[in-house]
Amino acid sequence: MSTYKPTEHDGLKQDGTPDKRVSSEHGFGGSDGPDPHVEGAKGGKASGSTDGETYKPSEHGGLKKDGTEDKRTSSEHGFGGSDGPDPKVEGAKGGQSS
Template identity: 85%
Template sequence: MSTYKPSEHDGLKQDGTPDKRVSSEHGFGGSDGPDPHVEGAKGGKASGGSTEGESGGDTYKPSEHGGLKKDGTEDKRTRSDHGFGGDDGPDPREEGRK
């Protein structure tokens, strides 16, 4: 015997009462509500999204700008004495083997 699905029976349970999980008032369950694919596309992205004045989803990277932040000050995370950020510091592969 197959499973009874209210979505295949105009949103009614087996006893004939409305199943609220199928109504459009319960989110994306109903066919007359918003399309979840369209609504999801309107949402943000996990990475690469635009923030504060950026356009096209480009992320400012101090490592691509001589170690300088957007405001022109030095980003200390790109310095060699801050770990593996610089080119003249320890080789991360060698340090990882130790």
């Protein structure tokens, strides 16, 4: 016994009524709209930078674009500094209690 598929019957249910899941008004269902595979492959775009490069204070001595200190890179903030625990090691421990 095979499964009835409205996409193989011009978007109609077994009773002959339109299956709204197949219509283009529902989103990616129709054939006259954007291709979900193409749209998904585009992925998300990072906001902020227009040239594809993201400014990273960690690559600029802990300074923001405006030259002020980015406190997130400071060891006083947590894992940001080089004199504290290694975040990769601590993260690998997971939820272990000490």
